[in-house]
Amino acid sequence: MTPELTQSSERKSSGHKPHKHQIKVPATYMRGGTSKGVFFSLTDLPLAAQQAGAARDALLLRVIGSPDPYGKQTDGMGGATSSTSKTVILSKSTQDNHDVDYLFGQVAIDKAFVDWSGNCGNLSAAVGAFSIHAGLVDASRIPENGIAVIRIWQANISKTIIAHVPITNGEVQETGDFELDGVTFAAAEIGVDFIDPADKPKPGEPGMFPTGNLVDEISLPVGVFNQGADVRKVRATMICAGIPTIFVNAEDIGYQGDELQEAINGDAKALEMFESLRAIGAVQMGLIGHVDEAQSRQHTPKIAFVSPAMDYISSSGTQVASSDIDLNVRALSMGKLHHAMMGTAAVAIGTAAAVPGTLVNLAANSGSSSSSIMPREAVNFGHPSGTLKVGAEAEQVNDQWTVTKASMSRSARILMEGWVRIPDES
Known part of the structure; x- marks a missing residue:
């Protein structure tokens, strides 16, 4: 063995300390x-x-x-x-x-x-x-x-x-x-049923719409948007069903609704805008007391954007036809656009679609006049990886909406x- 190797071996041996398994x-x-x-x-x-x-x-x-x-x-x-x-x-x-x-x-x-x-x-x-x-x-x-x-x-x-x-x-x-x-x-x-995914409304309390409204406005700080710098207020449906979720219209934030992950996740300004929407919305929903607390509550609420059904190419290269879906939805999870759709967010989508007047319901009924907007018992929506069908059974209790069950199919x-x-x- 050469002197150099001997010295190297000795140096390594002298530094060895016992550690737990x-x-x-x-x-x-x-x-x-x-x-x-x-x-x-x-x-x-x-x-x-x-x-x-x-x-x-x-x-x-x-x-x-x-x-x-x-x-x-x-x-x-x-x-x-x-x-x-x-x-x-x-x-x-x-x-x-x-x-x-x-x-x-x-x-x-x-x-x-x-x-x-x-x-x-x-x-x-x-x-x-x-x-x-x-x-x-x-x-x-x-x-x-x-x-x-x-x-x-x-x-x-x-x-x-x-x-x-x-x-x-x-x-x-x-x-x-x-x-x-x-x-x-x-x-x-595997069929999955989410039973009473939203809290039952009580007299004087907002129920599954924590603000008490089907559509609210979120005011964003100046300079948050990538485009449309004159836009300061964004319409939003905030719902607690499956998982607390904030829905906004794609067009209100400068998107079409057919975007894939690379269009969002590589854009730091876009991610900042979505996080601002999520944090400010979380305060309005009563989930946190201040926007700074959103960093310690990354999993909820979710933020998603919706649009009327449109043709697009999924991340796998498959053509998704607008005639096969009711609307497009894109959702972010833990600060990034999801590659498909979170199951709990799908529950929120199905539930919101079942309630006339929410942004999700309006997007799903975009071909109808406002006077004919009706609840949707099921919707098939397009997401970045393809499509997913989710059903929800909604009803009004004390003039407030609730959902008794949401269902979808998965595998494991x-x-x-x-x-x-x-x-x-x-």
């Missing part, structure tokens, strides 16, 4: 709808992480690989997008007439932050399947062949979700011919199962 935690990596996440059974987590708090957040951040100033989550399970930086914790339900309790954590990519303020509608489809795989559902509720109806308590928002999971020979059926735009391969269809599949490993310091 990594710990391994049972986990399952699943796709649900157009999202992916790491799923845990509550009792498989280390004791300190079985309770809400700093220890749990630290563990999930390390699992996903956040915070990552490079924005890649290379040293974790995250996929460097809001759709793939997600975690789910499940346990046998503590609620009557429910099978499983579902807790969702949206993990920030570049910040040490886990947002527990909302649900993930896409991963809700995977919750039912995982619950069966993990033995959290009583065997008597699972048919040998047919559909298992899994009653899910969404613990973040205290709502019920029903997942209709196909079963073949006593096991979850994952393969099939159901195609979901935004997902490359076909799989088995286990990608990997075993253990995730993280340094014991977490």
Whole structure:
């Protein structure tokens, strides 16, 4: 061995210090709808992480690989997008007439932050399947062949979700011919019902429209817009159904409504404008007290823009015809335009479309006169990856609108199962 190599070896050896081993935690990596996440059974987590708090957040951040100033989550399970930086914790339900309790954590990519303020509608489809795989559902509720109806308590928002999971020979059926735009391969269809996704209105309270109005105005600071510098006020429908969402018209903010991710996500000024809309709208909705608080509530509310149906080419290169859809919708999640559509935002879209006079309803009925605008029991909307149909059952209670159920179809599949490993310091 040369002297140089000997010296190098000695230098490395002298700097070595003992470190704790990594710990391994049972986990399952699943796709649900157009999202992916790491799923845990509550009792498989280390004791300190079985309770809400700093220890749990630290563990999930390390699992996903956040915070990552490079924005890649290379040293974790995250996929460097809001759709793939997600975690789910499940346990046998503590609620009557429910099978499983579902807790969702949206993990920030570049910040040490886990947002527990909302649900993930896409991963809700995977919750039912995982619950069966993990033995959290009583065997008597699972048919040998047919559909298992899994009653899910969404613990973040205290709502019920029903997942209709196909079963073949006593096991979850994952393969099939159901195609979901935004997902490359076909799989088995899972129906998902969101029960009472909006709070029931009470006398004197605004219900699912937190401002009490179907359409409001958001006043933006001067200079926020990329174009149309004379525009200061933006019409908005603000709704709490599925997930708190702010809808604006595409044309009011200088867009057409057929944009794909690259048109928005590479434009820092556009992202600043959308975040301003979201933060100011969140204050008007009563979700936060000051715009500065929006940074610590990145998951909610969502911000989306709508337009009448138009032809466009999806991100996969597929032609979407205006005759096949009712309207176009684009939504942002965690500060970026989503590649498809969040499941909870789809609930908000279906719900808003069901209420005459909202911006979503007006866009869906753009070919009708104002006097003939009617509720929409279902809409098929265009998003960057293709189309999605969502239905909603809405009704008026004490002269206020509420929704009793919203439904859509998704699919889910286990990608990997075993253990995730993280340094014991977490």
